[in-house]
Amino acid sequence: MQVVRVHQPGGPEALCIEQLPLPIPGPGEVRVHAHAIGVGRPDVLIRQGTYKWMPPLPAIPGAELAGVIDAVGERVTLLKVGQRVLVSSRDLTQRGGCYVQSIVVPESAPYILPDEISLNDAVSLPNLQLALALMQAASPGHSPIPGTVLITGAAGGVATMLSQVARYNGFKTIGTARSDDKRQFALSNGFDAVLDANPVTLVEQVMSATGNQGVNLVYDHLGGAIFPACVRSLSPLGLAVSYNIITGQPDTDVFGLLRELLGKSLGVRCFSMHTFDEDKKNRQSMMLSAIQLMSQGHVKAPPAVVMNFSQVAEAHDILDKGLTLGKIVLKPN
16 A cells, blocks of 8 residues: 655655555454545644654654545454544554555544545544634633634634634634635635734734724734734733744744733633643544534535645645645545
């Protein structure tokens, strides 16, 4: 079978398509033949060799795979050949591993997919699970009080899921995007308004859009110059959640900024989905909720950019250049 491996970290050219023997499921294991493979930021970090939870080299990237069970090992009782399932590396002992034509996993790992969710859409479910976790992180122990939320990078796969979850929970959603096509894409995928992603003018735009009130909640995965502007866009007692820093560390002393804005009593939280690595019950509950939300039509997967398995380097080049609209899906040969 074909797999993608990284032997030496680097750019998209570091992704090598290779042949490995078809894996055979052992006792308590099932094999899933891939029909759709998601491409995301953790895959880039594995390719670059900078992922904090880096698998050993040679490493197979890939955080999610949807397909059909085509073989089961001994003592498998809950799953059977022919079932449509999702595999997320969040439920495996090691991250990555899904850039493959077939994968063998413990019987406890796959999530059974209802007929209402296509296999292409299914690989967006981990993004929806992340969105639910981000909502939980904003107010541990109870649901956030609905207000207005600002989400940067509004055309991305996580952002489109997050905007729909926020609206489902009663929030007004404001996004940021760098181009007209990304703004239109975001508006068609759950945002109430989308602003220009210019940190110099962002605060003024947010205040104009909110009647000078600011936003209650910010979700930012960009960092750099945009994060301080997001903090300045918060209303009193507002919270900014940073869940990545794609453009680098914030260019301002964040604690100094919070002291400058002391009269607002603002908060900042750095979030990682790895918080739930040892919280299996909560993590799986969020995925089951994600499946229910999507199957019932409350949240829709963004239109997928479908590419052939052999185009994996091109897919990573798109991610590196920030040209992504929605979710990139690889189709195995």
